[in-house]
Amino acid sequence: MADAPGPDPSPESERGIREAGGLTDAQKSLRAQMLATEHWSLLASRSTTQSEVLTRIAIFLTLVSAGLVTLGVLGNATQFRGWFGVAALGVLLLLVLLGLITQLRTFNASLDDLMYVIAMNRLRGAYLDLDPGIAPYLISASEDDESGAHRTYYAFGPRTGQMLASSAMIITVVESAVIGLFVGGVVLAAAGPVWLTVTLGVIVGVGWIAVWTVIGYRGYVALFRVHSPLRTSPPA
Template sequence: MADASGPGPSPTPGDDGHPAAGLTDAQKSLRAQMLATEHWSLLASRSTTQSEVLTRIAIFLTLVSAGLVTLGVLGNATQFRGWFGVAALGVLLLLVLLGLITQQRTTNASLDDLMYVVAMNRLRGAYLDLDPGLAPYLISSADDDQAGSERTYYAFGARRGQILASSAMIISVVEGAVVGLFAGGVVLAVGGAIWLAITVGAAACVGSIVASMFIGYRGYRNLFELHEPLRTTRRG
């Protein structure tokens, strides 16, 4: 005979259909401890990811600032002639590559953060299975579907400009500006007119920003297409 205090097999729903209806108090307590441990692990992982990506963003912005200052110093030293064009393109190319790496890490971190939110929503659903009376005290969602994640992110409603003010958007704009400068510099280096360089640079800047937004949105959609939620948000 199995020990009643152990976790035991997964219970079958009781007459009321509740998943935890067949659990003893000891089993519920043990499950609550295990769920809380997993919850704290997800919180720590989320905090570490956010801290790391913010550090990466700060490094990139510092390098962009240093690169532009370097170009200014080189310009004064060479009177913007001779080897200045080659040096400028080299510095800008380096910043473009570093920006792409930082941008990719920021996108991955955003998707990781979404995964942590979905996972913690699922744990809240497990808490409610153990004690449905907790529902009125939870601001974040206990549903691990797309609507549930949006409720957790925007507990008091989505705010205008929230996406535009995000870290991913800041990196996209800065990277777009660097890409535009590099593209315009290439046009000038091959003998193109100023107006053509400005046009190509502006188009490259806008294209870079739009492409980064599309890639981020596609990753967001793919995540929920692959995810199978345990609890779905009730409509109406």
Template sequence: MADAPGPDPSPPAQGERPSADGLSDAQRSLRAQMLATEHWSLLASRSTTQSEVLTRIAIFLTLVSAGLVTLGVLGNVTRFQGWFGVAALGVLLLLVLLGFITQKRVLNASLDDLVCVIAMNRLRGAYLDLDPGLAPYLISSANDDEAGAHRTYYPFSARPGQIFASSGMVMTVVEAAVLGLFVGGVVVGVDGPTWLAVALGAIAAVANVVVWAVVGFRGYVAVFRLHAPLRTTEPDD
């Protein structure tokens, strides 16, 4: 006797949700275990990345503090004359470069975190395909579109000030301040007037914040432009 036909083994097209219809209880159980394994893998990757980024930020802030203390000690020794200017610019340049590297890592980690949230939303959607009765117990979204990601980040209400209170913003402001000090120090080093040093330093600091904001926003937009969601959020969700 021929075996009964099972579900279509052909993979679904991109952006098309695979169906759980026709699966036996054993197949559903196996699929749930595999989804849970992937879910825990994403949670571990997200936790590891966040821990590493916070450590990188802490190291950078420690180096900035140590660098400024070093400049203070050198200033007392040299009475802010002679080779102090060269040493100060060298220390500030090093901090600017380290800040750029750290800021780039923070941006990449933020985008990676967004991708992990989207992936976990998609897995919740797969759980609901297996058992729609789970829906009332999920606070985070099961939709892997942009609105679903927002729902997972802000389950109950939007928090517009979240970005300004983030670790990335702290990193951006500190890096901007160090860059402003370096630019101002260069102007003073070439015998420029103090007002010009302050003005160019402030412009460099503000420009740094704006540039990183634009780069971060473009990265955010690119993630959703390249992603084809399986579940989309309804207007009343």
């Protein structure tokens, strides 16, 4: 059975194929080794980034749990009077700051991961320039544009709820809850009514999620605005 034909090469790809065709076998072998070295370097960097982010998220969630348990113990010890309010606001403020730092790193790591995927797609395109016959055996995309990045993340079609299931969204939701509690605590400490405390806490928490969703989307769009792909995906 004949191999299935791959997508039509772009002008940049055709130029790469012509350049590779003019190389000797030794030169092709050396180029393949250098490309493979870069590929493994990108894989290692991607794995390290993911491991660091997951560790930071785990630390933050542990601190949030410990902080809430601490507030419960202090509340029982002080009967929620006296210096308990100051201690609660201090603990919540610390969690807000740590959560912000963790959230910033998570969003940056999401863009870093997308960058690594695009870079490895470009390397697959270079492999195809050296040997176009391997195209039917590649599941991940060899086009380093937006559609190619999507196919590398999941090669069998579009996914639903990808953003909602991301680590960035998890940390955003947790951080929004902590900020809502902190704002509510400040209002309550200023002798505000309970209804105002709850209302402002909910508004700030939901607003935090909305703002960071927009920030994440703008970062994603900005990346592809400045990126110039060497291979473009064929029309769907």
